[in-house]
Amino acid sequence: MPVTLDGKIVIAISSRALFDLDESNKIFEERGEQAYTNFQIEHEDELLEHGVAFPLIKRLLGLQDPETGQNLVEIILISKNDPNTGLRVFNSIEKHGLHITRAAFTRGRTPYKYLNAFNSDLFLSANQEDVRLALQNGFASATIFAGAYLGKDENSEEIRIAFDGDAVIFSDEAEKVNQELGLEEFQKHEVEKCEIPLAPGPFKSFLAALNKLQKTFEKHNKQLIRTALVTARNAPAHKRAIKTLRSWGIGVDEAFFLGGLDKAPILESFDPHIFFDDQHTYCVNASRVVPTGHVPSGVKNAD
Known part of the structure; x- marks a missing residue:
């Protein structure tokens, strides 16, 4: 074969x-x-x-x-x-x-x-x-990102991967509203459309592949992969993110809705082996504490 x-x-x-x-x-x-x-x-x-x-x-x-x-x-x-x-x-x-x-x-x-x-x-x-x-x-x-992160390793077999939401797991549809009309209209837009799933972003398929691996290990009572959503969204805009993942039949183990707060402290606690975000500023701060990958997609990275 x-x-x-x-x-x-x-x-x-x-x-x-x-x-x-x-x-x-x-x-x-x-x-x-x-x-x-x-x-x-x-x-x-x-x-x-x-x-x-x-x-x-x-x-x-x-x-x-x-x-x-x-x-x-x-x-x-x-x-x-x-x-x-x-x-x-x-x-x-x-x-x-x-x-x-x-x-x-x-x-x-x-x-x-x-x-x-x-x-x-x-x-x-x-x-x-x-x-x-x-x-x-x-x-x-x-x-x-090279950043200031010096790298570390530990004996645990667990693999932790963290993702931003808009323009990474999800499309940048909602972020465009935020950029064009402001935070208040963004929140209103997401509440009105909370039952309508967001379109997939560039990392949706990779998260789905990780979910599939997780299920392979869960059949044998092993939890070797842990995922997290770390997003600038907060309530009430969190609903659409959660319901979108639900509609896709995939999920994350942990979710943090930070409402624009610096993501670095949360990431330092979750301690992922890599974090993916589309916004350069968040990547710079995150790269000081965890391995970070910049995803140059969406309206925030438009030329």
Whole structure:
């Protein structure tokens, strides 16, 4: 039978999201491709340190079907290196014991067009333009924020993932009303339409895939994945968000309706392995305490 990735969550990740490649990237930006190539080859046996997304990826790779023992998540390395300079990344993958065996090396060209070939559910990158192109082509995608977050890891097997609502899980329909008419009209609009589900946002399908994984483990009394909605909405606009998720047949384990308060304190308490938000300001604050991915979608990110 042909080899397929059917039944797995597939996450494509760039080398700079997985590992700390700041020094290498600085050489590329300041001295050009040839200097970068020479540096990578000269240091290809030196271990790369963890990047912001490393703890998340490490845990996801550990998720196995309780019945078959097969991995439930496939990680694809999507790198703008060429195969020659990319060898250092694969050497570090091996030394860190990560079961990542598939990759695409595109030598400077944006990799978004290969996401469909791998049936990718999520794309994580340090390059904002690559992420924008992926989002425009229908893939859940986020730019990893370096921020001030230094990274941490713990022994727990639990994976925690947090999402903003509007323009991330949901469309930006309601956010457009807020931007154009103000908070009072936004609240009125959401109360009037509380029985009408919001259209899906770019991360709806990824949340649904996580829900499916949760149910796989719950059959065996295991709770390895925990999700949270962390939104600037508050009452009475919370109803439409909850009823939209209900209409989709998916849910979250925790929900925080903050009414515009800074999300960082709540996120620090929930301690997700990644948080996704469309608003740059929230991402900057969140990235100081938790790994954060900026989702450049919706009216807040319109050019």
